[in-house]
Amino acid sequence: MSSGHDAAERSYDLPTDAPLLEVDGVKTHFRTERGVVRAVDGVSFRLERGKTLGVVGESGSGKSVLSRSIMGLLPRHNVIRDGSIRFEGREIANLSTKQMQEFWGTQMAMVFQDPMTSLNPVMKVGRQITESLQYHLDVSKDFARDTAEALLASVGIPEPRRRLNEFPHQMSGGMRQRVTIAIALACGPKLLFADEPTTALDVTVQAQILDLLASQQRERFMAMILVTHDLGVVAGRADDIAVMYAGRIVEKAPTRVLFTEMRHPYSEALLKSIPKLADPSHTRLQAIGGRPPDLVNPPPGCKFAPRCPYAQPQCREEEPPLVEHGTSGHEFACWFPVGTPEGREALARNQAAGSAPLAGTAAGA
Amino acid sequence: MPERLPDSALSEPLTSDAVFHEAPAEVVADALVAEPGGVAGEVEGALKRRLGVAFWIAVGWLVLITLLAIFAPVLPLDDPDAVGSGGKWEGTSGEHWLGTDNLGRDVMSRTIHGARVSLVVGFAAVAGGLVVGGFLGLVAGFKGGWFERIVIALADILLSFPALILALAIVTFLGRDMWKIVLALGILSIAPITRLSRANTLQWSQREFVLAARTLGANNRRILFREVLPNVLMPMASLALIGVAIVIVAEGTLSFLNVGIDDAISWGKLVFEGKDSLEQAPHVAFVPAGAMFLTVLALNFAGDRLRAHYDVREGLL
Numbered sequence: 001m002s003s004g005h006d007a008a009e010r011s012y013d014l015p016t017d018a019p020l021l022e023v024d025g026v027k028t029h030f031r032t033e034r035g036v037v038r039a040v041d042g043v044s045f046r047l048e049r050g051k052t053l054g055v056v057g058e059s060g061s062g063k064s065v066l067s068r069s070i071m072g073l074l075p076r077h078n079v080i081r082d083g084s085i086r087f088e089g090r091e092i093a094n095l096s097t098k099q100m101q102e103f104w105g106t107q108m109a110m111v112f113q114d115p116m117t118s119l120n121p122v123m124k125v126g127r128q129i130t131e132s133l134q135y136h137l138d139v140s141k142d143f144a145r146d147t148a149e150a151l152l153a154s155v156g157i158p159e160p161r162r163r164l165n166e167f168p169h170q171m172s173g174g175m176r177q178r179v180t181i182a183i184a185l186a187c188g189p190k191l192l193f194a195d196e197p198t199t200a201l202d203v204t205v206q207a208q209i210l211d212l213l214a215s216q217q218r219e220r221f222m223a224m225i226l227v228t229h230d231l232g233v234v235a236g237r238a239d240d241i242a243v244m245y246a247g248r249i250v251e252k253a254p255t256r257v258l259f260t261e262m263r264h265p266y267s268e269a270l271l272k273s274i275p276k277l278a279d280p281s282h283t284r285l286q287a288i289g290g291r292p293p294d295l296v297n298p299p300p301g302c303k304f305a306p307r308c309p310y311a312q313p314q315c316r317e318e319e320p321p322l323v324e325h326g327t328s329g330h331e332f333a334c335w336f337p338v339g340t341p342e343g344r345e346a347l348a349r350n351q352a353a354g355s356a357p358l359a360g361t362a363a364g365a
Numbered sequence: 366m367p368e369r370l371p372d373s374a375l376s377e378p379l380t381s382d383a384v385f386h387e388a389p390a391e392v393v394a395d396a397l398v399a400e401p402g403g404v405a406g407e408v409e410g411a412l413k414r415r416l417g418v419a420f421w422i423a424v425g426w427l428v429l430i431t432l433l434a435i436f437a438p439v440l441p442l443d444d445p446d447a448v449g450s451g452g453k454w455e456g457t458s459g460e461h462w463l464g465t466d467n468l469g470r471d472v473m474s475r476t477i478h479g480a481r482v483s484l485v486v487g488f489a490a491v492a493g494g495l496v497v498g499g500f501l502g503l504v505a506g507f508k509g510g511w512f513e514r515i516v517i518a519l520a521d522i523l524l525s526f527p528a529l530i531l532a533l534a535i536v537t538f539l540g541r542d543m544w545k546i547v548l549a550l551g552i553l554s555i556a557p558i559t560r561l562s563r564a565n566t567l568q569w570s571q572r573e574f575v576l577a578a579r580t581l582g583a584n585n586r587r588i589l590f591r592e593v594l595p596n597v598l599m600p601m602a603s604l605a606l607i608g609v610a611i612v613i614v615a616e617g618t619l620s621f622l623n624v625g626i627d628d629a630i631s632w633g634k635l636v637f638e639g640k641d642s643l644e645q646a647p648h649v650a651f652v653p654a655g656a657m658f659l660t661v662l663a664l665n666f667a668g669d670r671l672r673a674h675y676d677v678r679e680g681l682l
Contacts, residue, residue, distance in 0.1 A: 071580060098584075105582035118573040122595045131591070132581040183581065 018089030020191060020223050021047040021070070026083035026093070028062075028069045035296040036080070039065040041247035043083075045240075049190065050221040052214075054234025054255070056270065057244035060292045063227045066244070067193045070225075071108060072100040087191075105132050109184040111213075113196040115176035119168040125152075126164030129183050136187045151182040155212060174205035178212065185216060192217070192224045198233065210237060231267075232274050235259065240329075243267045246293050246303035249322060253330040261330065263337035265308045302335070310336045310346045420670045423663035430660055434480040443471035445478040445630065454646035466649045467642055475635055476653045482543060482631040483657065487613040489547045491605050494554030499601060501555075502562025507570050507589050516559060523556035532615065533624060541627040546619065550612050561604060565597040606668030610661040617657055632657040 028040040040062045047053050055063045068074050070085055072095060085093040087107065092100070112118035120128060129151060130144035139147070145164065152160035155178040168176055177197065184192060194213060198206035214237055217224050226234055234241055235255065242252040243266060251264035262268050272286045290307040293299055299306060305315040314335050322333040336346035433440070443450050443461070451458075451465035458464070463473040501520075505513040523531075535549035569575070570593050578592050613632070619625035620633025621640075632653040639650030 073576065073579065101582045101584060103582075104580050108580075110577070110580040112573050112577055114573060118577045120574045120578075120592055120596070122599070123591075132583070135587075136582060180577065183577070187581070 018086065019046045020049045020088060022084070022086040022089075023047075023070060024084040024086075026066070026069055026085060027081065028065055028074065029080040031078040031080065032296070037295045038247050038298065039295060040069055043242075043244075043247075043249055045242055045249065045252065047191070047223050047225065049223055050217070051239045052217065052224045052226055052237060054238030054241040055225060055227045055244060056229065056231055056234060056241060058229055058270070058288070058292060060295070061244040062247040062295075063229075063244050064195055065247075067110070067195055067225055067227050071104070071110060071193060072097070073110075105189065106136050106187045107189055108191040108193065109187070109189040110193040110195060111177075111181055111184050111197045114200040115168075115173055115180050116200065118180050119176055121168055123167075124164065125166055125168065125171075125179055128179075129164075129186055132183070133186050147186070148182075151186060152179070154216070155179070155182045155185075156208075157182075173201055174209065177201060177205075177209050181209075181212065181216070185220070188220065188222075190222060192222055193227070194224060195227045196229070197226075199228070206233075213237075230274070231270050243270065246298060247295060248303070248333070249331075250304065250334070251332040252322070253332075254328060257328045257330050261339065263325070263330070263332040263339065264304075264334050265310045265338055265343075266304045267332075268338050269307075302333070309350060310334075310338070310343055311350070312336060312346050416670055416674065420667060423666040423670075426659055426663045427667065430480055430656070431484065433477050434484050437474075437477050437481060440477070442474040442477060445470060445475040447471075454642065454649070456648070463652050464646070464648045466639065466646070472649060472652050475630055476632070476656050479630045479632045479635050479653055480656065480660075482626060482629045483613050483616060483633070483660075486543065486547050486550065486616045486626075486631065487609040490550035490612045491554055491558075491608040493547065493551035494558045494608065495601065495605055497551075498555040498558030499562045499597075502559040502564075503566050503589060503594060503597065505559070506563035506566030507585070507593060513563070517563070520556040520559045523553075524560075528553050528615070529618065532619060533622075536619065536624050541624065543626050543629055546616060546626050550615055553615070554608055554612060558601075558605075558608070562597060562601060565600055566593055569593050569596045600672065603668050603671035603674075606664050606671065610664035610668070613657060613661055613664075 023046070024044045026040055026043045027038070030037040030039055043062075043066055045053065055066065057063045065074070069081065072092065074081075076097075081093065083093060084091060087103065092103065095103075119125070126145065126148050129148035130141070133139055133144040133147055134141065148164060149160045152163055157163055157175060157178055163171075168179070171179065177200075181197075192213075197213065198209050201209060210233065213224065213226075216222070226238055228234055231241075238255050240252065241255050241258045242249045243258075243264060244250065245266050251258065251262075251267045253261075258267065259271075262271065266288075269286075269288045273288060275283070275285055288307060293303050293306070299316070301314075301316040301319055302308070302311070303319075305311040308315065312335065318335070320333040320335045322331050324331045334343075336343045447470060449469040450471055451461045451469045453465070453467055453469055455461055455465040455469070461471050461473070463471075463476070466472055466475070501516050505516040532549050532553055535552060536546065539545040539548065570588075575588055575592050578588050583592070616625060616631060617633030617636065620631055621637045623637060625631060625633055625637075635653035636650050636657075639646075639653070642649055
């Protein structure tokens with residue numbers, strides 16, 4: 001990919017010892033008429049080359065804003081940004097749009113949620129792929145076309161040569177998402193953001209698209225940030241999982257650790273809200289009661305406390321910090337973690353008082 | 366769930382290599398496109414049918430009148446300005462199919478030559494308005510900020526003037542040859558086109574594919590002209606046809622007020638000339654008026670159908 005002639009400009013292409021992506025205390029606040037919305041409020045993590053981070057949370061938890069913040073895609077007006085984002089050791093948080101342009105496409109790329117709207121309806125599929133190739137890699141038209149054909153083939157589209165000349169509306173949703181993946185991969189990015197890549201797709205196609213992303217990632221040794229509201233989607237595919245709530249990471253751990261020693265009540269509630277095959281039919285889905293907090297005037301203390309079956313007076317006053325426990329890299333922010341004596345005691349106390357908002361749900365724990 | 370299986374095979378048969386080995390390539394190809402291609406093909410077929418006979422009649426009339434206008438000098442027509450090529454106010458005859466006017470000039474020849482001016486004025490003014498207004502609206506809708514506010518404020522000011530008074534003022538100020546009339550009517554068409562183009566741009570630049578292009582490193586100019594413009598162009602082009610109709614009528618109005626083109630004949634001017642003899646020889650005014658009526662109707666109709674056509678396609682996407 002480093003084509004030589006601009007090697008000097010692309011000094012950041014040189015291998016470094018720094019992790020691919022280091023995010024440190026990133027804050028993204030929006031100024032609105034109602035006040036300042038704290039969409040992302042102090043998020044830190046690091047991502048190594050070729051690894052996958054799953055970012056999980058419900059709507060409004062800030063997960064999409066986080067990925068757009070890292071990519072520098074948010075408007076400049078009325079956005080308050082803070083924190084540090086280092087890509088291969090180079091600080092990119094304060095770069096201008098113009099400076100970011102050299103990262104977009106070749107260093108990091110994004111796959112969007114809805115393939116119906118993320119392709120240009122009046123441009124042939126082939127043109128949409130070759131355009132960025134010719135622009136970034138300065139290759140000939142024929143070469144770009146051959147590459148596009150190979151890309152389409154690699155994302156599992158049959159008869160790629162003919163498909164190059166088709167318009168998006170001639171394809172099904174799953175096919176279009178394959179095309180958007182091909183477009184994102186065209187210039188060989190080192191980091192791929194997949195923002196709910198399967199949410200808009202038919203259930204039968206979802207697994208295929210996720211498998212495709214995983215295989216492409218392996219082949220290209222590309223890191224991926226997989227944003228989703230579905231713990232099930234990241235369960236088998238992410239190396240690490242970060243659970244976000246109200247703009248913060250509330251629990252982060254290697255995937256296996258997270259599922260075996262889930263500590264945060266919110267992660268537990270998310271997991272419980274996934275319907276299980278083993279359940280008899282007509283089992284009630286376990287929804288999380290209440291709604292996400294107002295991000296303009298967040299309550300003091302733990303943001304999840306109003307919906308939490310474990311919540312104690314301390315939770316409503318003091319915000320728990322995100323602290324690493326043990327040596328496995330398991331971090332969580334909770335005063336009364338699930339599966340610990342403190343947590344069990346807190347839950348029992350709430351149930352005795354009949355005040356647990358999710359008493360029925362949590363009883364099964 | 367065994368009944369789910371065919372379903373999944375239908376929606377994404379692409380990854381199963383087995384299909385390829387079992388059937389000849391063409392069969393597989395057909396099976397593969399059956400779902401997406403079939404639906405799209407049907408929809409397009411339905412649209413073609415829904416454009417309807419009336420649409421094609423309208424287009425046919427426009428093509429006919431345009432061809433006549435283009436080839437008027439080489440057609441075996443009387444000289445439109447040849448005074449006394451027939452008698453005064455003659456009716457239909459083998460020599461003068463649509464009769465003659467008060468000076469014995471051939472009405473059909475004059476109407477066809479008038480079409481040259483009317484059509485050129487209509488299309489040129491709207492084309493000018495499209496280039497200027499379309500560009501202003503595009504940039505305003507895309508960039509926003511102070512530029513958008515100024516452009517929209519100017520468009521509002523231009524729109525709040527009574528159009529005819531403004532046209533009269535411009536014509537009085539500039540003069541009355543054809544290109545000055547085009548300029549006047551073109552200026553009038555800028556404001557509505559700007560607003561339309563801005564509205565369309567706003568809508569399209571929110572689409573995710575614009576953001577997707579940005580994540581691939583496209584700069585603003587590229588996004589504006591390659592991603593947004595082609596999408597804005599389609600609805601704008603169909604609306605432009607309606608704009609042409611409006612301008613043709615506006616030119617006619619100017620001519621009828623005797624402040625129109627002074628160095629050539631247009632439909633409006635022919636009607637103006639024929640109005641004094643409405644009682645004795647109504648055809649002198651009605652033939653050019655009819656030509657204008659049919660052309661404007663055809664433009665409106667075609668424009669409307671096309672607009673509906675694109676709306677439907679947008680809905681499908």
